[in-house]
Amino acid sequence: MEQRQKSELTKALILNESFKLFYENGFKTTSVDKIMKATKLTKGAFYHHYKSKKELGVEVISTHIQKRVYEGMIKPLYEEGNALELLENTFSGRLKSFSIYDKAHGCPMNNFINEIADEEQAYQIALKRIIEEWKAALVHLLERGQQEGSIIMTIAPKAIAIYLISAFEGVRGIRKLYNDDQILNDYMSGLSLYLTQLKA
Amino acid sequence: MEQRQKSELTKALILNESFKLFYENGFKTTSVDKIMKATKLTKGAFYHHYKSKKELGVEVISTHIQKRVYEGMIKPLYEEGNALELLENTFSGRLKSFSIYDKAHGCPMNNFINEIADEEQAYQIALKRIIEEWKAALVHLLERGQQEGSIIMTIAPKAIAIYLISAFEGVRGIRKLYNDDQILNDYMSGLSLYLTQLKA
DNA sequence: CATAAAACATACTAGCCGGTATTTTTTTAT
DNA sequence: ATAAAAAAATACCGGCTAGTATGTTTTATG
Numbered sequence: 353m354e355q356r357q358k359s360e361l362t363k364a365l366i367l368n369e370s371f372k373l374f375y376e377n378g379f380k381t382t383s384v385d386k387i388m389k390a391t392k393l394t395k396g397a398f399y400h401h402y403k404s405k406k407e408l409g410v411e412v413i414s415t416h417i418q419k420r421v422y423e424g425m426i427k428p429l430y431e432e433g434n435a436l437e438l439l440e441n442t443f444s445g446r447l448k449s450f451s452i453y454d455k456a457h458g459c460p461m462n463n464f465i466n467e468i469a470d471e472e473q474a475y476q477i478a479l480k481r482i483i484e485e486w487k488a489a490l491v492h493l494l495e496r497g498q499q500e501g502s503i504i505m506t507i508a509p510k511a512i513a514i515y516l517i518s519a520f521e522g523v524r525g526i527r528k529l530y531n532d533d534q535i536l537n538d539y540m541s542g543l544s545l546y547l548t549q550l551k552a
Numbered sequence: 553m554e555q556r557q558k559s560e561l562t563k564a565l566i567l568n569e570s571f572k573l574f575y576e577n578g579f580k581t582t583s584v585d586k587i588m589k590a591t592k593l594t595k596g597a598f599y600h601h602y603k604s605k606k607e608l609g610v611e612v613i614s615t616h617i618q619k620r621v622y623e624g625m626i627k628p629l630y631e632e633g634n635a636l637e638l639l640e641n642t643f644s645g646r647l648k649s650f651s652i653y654d655k656a657h658g659c660p661m662n663n664f665i666n667e668i669a670d671e672e673q674a675y676q677i678a679l680k681r682i683i684e685e686w687k688a689a690l691v692h693l694l695e696r697g698q699q700e701g702s703i704i705m706t707i708a709p710k711a712i713a714i715y716l717i718s719a720f721e722g723v724r725g726i727r728k729l730y731n732d733d734q735i736l737n738d739y740m741s742g743l744s745l746y747l748t749q750l751k752a
Numbered sequence: 753c754a755t756a757a758a759a760c761a762t763a764c765t766a767g768c769c770g771g772t773a774t775t776t777t778t779t780t781a782t
Numbered sequence: 783a784t785a786a787a788a789a790a791a792t793a794c795c796g797g798c799t800a801g802t803a804t805g806t807t808t809t810a811t812g
Contacts, residue, residue, distance in 0.1 A: 353808095353809085354809080354810095355758065355808085355809050359759075378667060383798075383799060383800080384799085384801085385799080394760065395761085395800095396759085396760050396761050398760095399802080400759060400760065457670055458666060458670065462725060463666050465725050465726065465728055466658060466663050466666035467663075469728040470657055470728045471577070476728070480730070483726060483729060508742075508745075510738055511739075511742040511745060514738040514739050514742055515719055515742030517722065517726065518718070518719040518726060518742075519715055519719035521722040521726065522718030522720065522725075523722075525721060525725075526683060526714075526721065528666070529665060529676050530680070538708075538710055539714050541708055542708075542711040542712055542716075545706075545707055545712070546746060549746075554780095555778085555788065555789080559789075562789080562790090583768075583770080584769085584771085585770090593790070593791090595771085595790095595792090596789085599770095600788080605770065605771090
């Protein structure tokens, strides 16, 4: 195989396996050994491609997790149609699309935020970038709704955006405590009601 | 010193130091050695009072963290006065009362939930109990508001309660990414707006 | 086809981890 | 005063940790 291609494939393999293990067991408790066992390669290969576990952590966040949030929660916001309906469909639809596995392990981004964001600026910056992109998309959509006359003018888009993100990330964590979806249903009722009250 | 008193004092010391270290550095990465170094006692003392680190974890949750959430977020909800004002004062007031240290490290309960709730039922149960108590207090207050005619009848108290809790816990995590309070101010604006729209 | 560089493997280190076994010190009950 | 029991200290274990040093194999290039 071509050298460059081989290198990229190996890095992608490490990235995929480490994302999965971080998601299932947390960042701190997932060792480089465990990751490389999953890839069926060795520690030598890891430290050839990454200079430290921290570097890997940042890369998992800024590629894998970023893409995941973008595809699931940001991209849909730029579609056409009524702003409030788009919001409800995106937030509720995402929750409904989750498997039991996803529900049990919460939001990968939120897990990272709560586990390691307060102890290393590099993680902080990478995670912040995702939140800011998400917030910008929400603000954009809310402003569009206001311009189109479908959302009341008395609200501050930025505040609503933060409140929407907070509640979503919050409930993804709280769901971990339960073995059923009642909490998600309650959340979705709460969200629905919230959005209804923004209707012009 | 009396034996019983001494034992209780030692357990309280272990509990205090471990809460602090769990809060600052996470549960998994705080070792029994580190905790006992903080208490200036030894490992022998620890394993005399606790049969495992897991047992300590559960006790920290069901005593220390439970009390903290109760005092800060639940007890105030049972005070007299307008329901919506009580809600806003409790949620916003709590955020405003936090030190930089508290803001940087997020909510101890939420940290536990996101770090270890998905891997051990004992933690899950202890944490769930706190959330349920909080939820019950919120539902009670919202129902009182409805009975008194200060909150619209078209909302489902349980759904609102979950949405309020989710957003609060969510923002405590997201705040970790920032070094200023703008995100908290945005959250408080969002909350205020939300509550205004529940007004009868 | 030789040489260099990249990709990966093997073997190792010092230190930390939760937990245990054993001993010493302190308190209690008689 | 003394024996028993509780509290705490000491010393240890096997296994895991991030990271390093040094090999071997594969690919690229002249």
